[in-house]
Amino acid sequence: xxxxxxxxxxxxxxxxxxxxxxxxxxxxxxxxxxxxxxxxxxxxxxxxxxxxxxxxxxxxxxxxxxxxxxxxxxxxxxxxxxxxxxxxxxxxxxxxxxxxxxxxxxxxxxxxxxxxxxxxxxxxxxxxxxxxxxxxxxxxxxxxxxxxxxxxxxxxxxxxxxxxxxxxxxxxxxxxxxxxxxxxxxxxxxxxxxxxxxxxxxxxxxxxxxxxxxxxxxxxxxxxxxxxxxxxxxxxxxxxxxxxxxxxxxxxxxxxxxxxxxxxxxxxxx
Amino acid sequence: xxxxxxxxxxxxxxxxxxxxxxxxxxxxxxxxxxxxxxxxxxxxxxxxxxxxxxxxxxxxxxxxxxxxxxxxxxxxxxxxxxxxxxxxxxxxxxxxxxxxxxxxxxxxxxxxxxxxxxxxxxxxxxxxxxxxxxxxxxxxxxxxxxxxxxxxxxxxxxxxxxxxxxxxxxxxxxxxxxxxxxxxxxxxxxxxxxxxxxxxxxxxxxxxxxxxxxxxxxxxxxxxxxxxxxxxxxxxxxxxxxxxxxxxxxxxxxxxxxxxxxxxxxxxxxxxxxxxx
Amino acid sequence: xxxxxxxxxxxxxxxxxxxxxxxxxxxxxxxxxxxxxxxxxxxxxxxxxxxxxxxxxxxxxxxxxxxxxxxxxxxxxxxxxxxxxxxxxxxxxxxxxxxxxxxxxxxxxxxxxxxxxxxxxxxxxxxxxxxxxxxxxxxxxxxxxxxxxxxxxxxxxxxxxxxxxxxxxxxxxxxxxxxxxxxxxxxxxxxxxxxxxxxxxxxxxxxxxxxxxxxxxxxxxxxxxxxxxxxxxxxxxxxxxxxxxxxxxxxxxxxxxxxxxxxxxxxxxxxxxxxxxxxxxxxxxxxxxxxxxxxxxxxxxxxxxxxxxxxxxxxxxx
Numbered sequence: 041x042x043x044x045x046x047x048x049x050x051x052x053x054x055x056x057x058x059x060x061x062x063x064x065x066x067x068x069x070x071x072x073x074x075x076x077x078x079x080x081x082x083x084x085x086x087x088x089x090x091x092x093x094x095x096x097x098x099x100x101x102x103x104x105x106x107x108x109x110x111x112x113x114x115x116x117x118x119x120x121x122x123x124x125x126x127x128x129x130x131x132x133x134x135x136x137x138x139x140x141x142x143x144x145x146x147x148x149x150x151x152x153x154x155x156x157x158x159x160x161x162x163x164x165x166x167x168x169x170x171x172x173x174x175x176x177x178x179x180x181x182x183x184x185x186x187x188x189x190x191x192x193x194x195x196x197x198x199x200x201x202x203x204x205x206x207x208x209x210x211x212x213x214x215x216x217x218x219x220x221x222x223x224x225x226x227x228x229x230x231x232x233x234x235x236x237x238x239x240x241x242x243x244x245x246x247x248x249x250x251x252x253x254x255x256x257x258x259x260x261x262x263x264x265x266x267x268x269x270x271x272x273x274x275x276x277x278x279x280x281x282x283x284x285x286x287x288x289x290x291x292x293x294x295x296x297x298x299x300x301x302x303x304x305x306x307x308x309x310x
Numbered sequence: 311x312x313x314x315x316x317x318x319x320x321x322x323x324x325x326x327x328x329x330x331x332x333x334x335x336x337x338x339x340x341x342x343x344x345x346x347x348x349x350x351x352x353x354x355x356x357x358x359x360x361x362x363x364x365x366x367x368x369x370x371x372x373x374x375x376x377x378x379x380x381x382x383x384x385x386x387x388x389x390x391x392x393x394x395x396x397x398x399x400x401x402x403x404x405x406x407x408x409x410x411x412x413x414x415x416x417x418x419x420x421x422x423x424x425x426x427x428x429x430x431x432x433x434x435x436x437x438x439x440x441x442x443x444x445x446x447x448x449x450x451x452x453x454x455x456x457x458x459x460x461x462x463x464x465x466x467x468x469x470x471x472x473x474x475x476x477x478x479x480x481x482x483x484x485x486x487x488x489x490x491x492x493x494x495x496x497x498x499x500x501x502x503x504x505x506x507x508x509x510x511x512x513x514x515x516x517x518x519x520x521x522x523x524x525x526x527x528x529x530x531x532x533x534x535x536x537x538x539x540x541x542x543x544x545x546x547x548x549x550x551x552x553x554x555x556x557x558x559x560x561x562x563x564x565x566x567x568x569x570x571x572x573x574x575x576x577x578x579x580x581x582x583x584x585x586x587x
Numbered sequence: 588x589x590x591x592x593x594x595x596x597x598x599x600x601x602x603x604x605x606x607x608x609x610x611x612x613x614x615x616x617x618x619x620x621x622x623x624x625x626x627x628x629x630x631x632x633x634x635x636x637x638x639x640x641x642x643x644x645x646x647x648x649x650x651x652x653x654x655x656x657x658x659x660x661x662x663x664x665x666x667x668x669x670x671x672x673x674x675x676x677x678x679x680x681x682x683x684x685x686x687x688x689x690x691x692x693x694x695x696x697x698x699x700x701x702x703x704x705x706x707x708x709x710x711x712x713x714x715x716x717x718x719x720x721x722x723x724x725x726x727x728x729x730x731x732x733x734x735x736x737x738x739x740x741x742x743x744x745x746x747x748x749x750x751x752x753x754x755x756x757x758x759x760x761x762x763x764x765x766x767x768x769x770x771x772x773x774x775x776x777x778x779x780x781x782x783x784x785x786x787x788x789x790x791x792x793x794x795x796x797x798x799x800x801x802x803x804x805x806x807x808x809x810x811x812x813x814x815x816x817x818x819x820x821x822x823x824x825x826x827x828x829x830x831x832x833x834x835x836x837x838x839x840x841x842x843x844x845x846x847x848x849x850x851x852x853x854x855x856x857x858x859x860x861x862x863x864x865x866x867x868x869x870x871x872x873x874x875x876x877x878x879x880x881x882x883x884x885x886x887x888x889x890x891x892x893x894x895x896x897x898x899x900x901x902x903x904x905x
Contacts, residue, residue, distance in 0.1 A: 120486070121490075122491065124490065126490040130481060134484065134487075145491070149491065178582075193487075193491075197491075367656060368657065447750055448754055452741060531744065532744075544717070547672070547717040548675075548717065549653065549656070549676045550885060
């Protein structure tokens with residue numbers, strides 16, 4: 041299958057996911073259709089339980105849809121692969137390796153020579169702002185620093201897609217802000233398609249070209265919002281009126297979903 | 311006119327500094343306590359025997375116990391006993407460990423193996439090893455092999471289950487990260503799961519060798535002409551309580567030494583595991 | 588008048604009640620020679636003589652001795668050599684009743700290729716240190732001009748010793764019933780080489796207590812002796828029923844039990860008294876000497892017979 045200029049990088053085609061079977065079965069995702077294009081930055085938001093992490097795991101090949109298909113560059117997903125880098129909320133660094141050890145580990149399955157690997161590692165250490173910490177161990181680093189290592193490790197082998205599951209959720213507000221700016225810079229410098237799951241609406245809008253709002257129980261796409269804010273995004277763009285409009289709309293959607301969920305829970309209890 | 315604050319300040323009493331929940335106390339004090347408390351107990355022990363509050367048969371004085379120990383040292387008995395017992399403990403524990411590590415790791419990673427072996431191992435864990443002595447003679451004779459078997463039976467089952475837990479406790483996302491980086495299952499096992507579980511497994515080693523020590527007496531019940539356990543059992547027959555106490559305390563000290571050895575070496579091997587900057 | 592009578596009646600009942608109320612805590616092991624104690628319990632002979640006895644079974648005799656020393660037991664069944672060991676630790680323990688003598692029930696067993704005790708030289712022999720087996724072997728070796736240094740002692744418990752022999756791990760084993768019959772039943776490649784029958788009294792058991800207790804409870808001592816006597820006579824007259832009670836108490840089947848039981852001689856009061864008047868004093872001396880010779884570290888003194896016996900009550904009852 042030849043790569044078409046208009047073929048989406050990621051195609052989620054009528055995907056559904058049911059966990060368990062029989063009377064205990066839970067339908068996490070009813071039906072999601074989504075196209076993500078080359079070098080796009082797409083954020084996915086929704087209430088808890090709307091299936092956003094599940095969707096990300098399936099795109100990453102860590103789980104399988106029970107219905108529908110997921111295609112990467114036209115090829116169906118068959119397990120995890122080096123064309124998709126993954127960043128977890130819990131960093132998941134290999135604590136027995138140094139910063140550069142972790143990043144270098146990601147290159148083991150690449151066909152680079154030693155010198156090239158050294159260069160790549162050095163480049164990414166610098167790109168995430170950890171120069172001087174190459175030989176530190178993860179336990180000696182702060183949360184933000186660890187997440188930077190995780191990002192470097194996920195990008196160093198040049199995957200075409202970066203999947204991020206609430207990567208900044210465990211960080212404090214200031215660090216989170218710095219990490220968002222850093223992420224955008226790296227994305228702009230390294231040309232990669234990003235799918236970013238978060239529950240923070242500000243973060244979703246600030247980073248993305250497009251925000252997908254999922255509704256919950258079961259997961260469906262409620263709304264897709266194209267973010268027409270200019271790049272590069274200044275840190276204070278969150279205070280602009282346009283930003284505010286996007287935020288209001290998306291928050292209203294999420295609020296509606298949250299009330300629906302609460303009503304359903306009450307109904308189930310009675 | 312006094313400002314209100316000063317009154318409040320002078321009235322406030324600081325809480326007792328040494329009993330605040332989970333807070334550190336000065337390390338000098340912490341270390342000293344470890345010595346002081348046993349020293350106090352030994353003093354009380356000596357006092358009780360000195361005052362004749364208890365019959366010497368029931369509680370020999372610390373002096374008598376030490377004298378017995380000294381006698382064993384000067385007659386070369388203690389060294390002979392300790393070396394042979396230490397040898398048995400080491401080989402017995404190693405035998406258990408060599409099997410427990412792969413079994414535990416496989417059980418921790420593959421539900422099919424956990425399902426097959428788990429219930430069996432969990433049940434056998436409760437078997438009283440003493441009751442298995444006759445069988446151990448039939449299976450392994452009366453030589454070293456039988457003693458190693460006893461120590462193995464006392465150690466293996468618990469150890470396999472603990473190692474299984476060590477492996478299960480590592481973050482699932484570490485495995486997922488390995489998968490996304492393109493590593494195969496066996497590579498992930500070797501290069502992610504094993505290193506991640508190592509500090510826990512090393513601690514399991516430290517704990518399980520302590521249990522092996524407690525089985526020493528059982529292991530030396532059959533055909534052991536010397537050994538720390540043998541000596542205690544023989545002393546029991548004659549109610550030689552000073553020998554019994556010395557032997558038991560000495561085994562305790564040896565156990566403490568192996569514990570310390572594992573602890574210290576663990577800190578060195580797994581420096582990456584400490585969050586000291 | 589009526590008041591006086593009723594008070595007297597009450598006092599009588601009360602004293603009888605207190606006489607019965609003190610339970611005697613008696614420790615014993617599942618050894619055939621102690622059989623009559625279980626028979627006495629089941630057939631009510633203790634109650635017949637106005638005593639209440641609580642029998643507790645132990646696996647290790649040193650545990651019983653410790654319990655006696657700490658006062659947790661009043662009376663314990665003990666082998667004569669055990670009492671000599673206690674004497675050397677300064678424990679107040681005296682025998683007031685001779686229960687049984689072991690004849691064939693303590694024995695040295697060996698493979699069929701070993702013809703006599705003299706052939707044991709240089710062989711691996713399994714037996715329990717400090718037990719009656721230890722004593723028997725040392726006696727047998729002494730009789731043949733040898734000592735324990737001439738053989739290779741493989742230490743283990745009496746129950747394991749028989750097992751070690753029949754599984755071919757050792758060349759000889761010294762143990763006691765039911766492990767003897769049990770081992771011989773499993774294989775015909777082994778035989779009995781020497782038994783305690785060659786020196787009656789060497790392996791013997793007594794009912795013991797501290798002299799303090801003996802002096803303070805003369806009625807209990809009497810009651811125990813009489814109940815024992817009744818039980819021994821009952822077993823002789825009713826071997827099947829008596830045997831069944833004992834077999835169950837020691838955990839043997841009747842097939843295992845019957846041959847084993849023949850190796851033990853139980854003594855009535857008159858037989859005990861006769862034995863005490865005869866060889867027993869000298870035998871105690873010999874036992875003590877053997878023990879001191881083989882275990883100089885722990886056995887430093889050989890007691891005279893009256894230092895470990897308190898048989899005045901018994902002798903007065905014959």
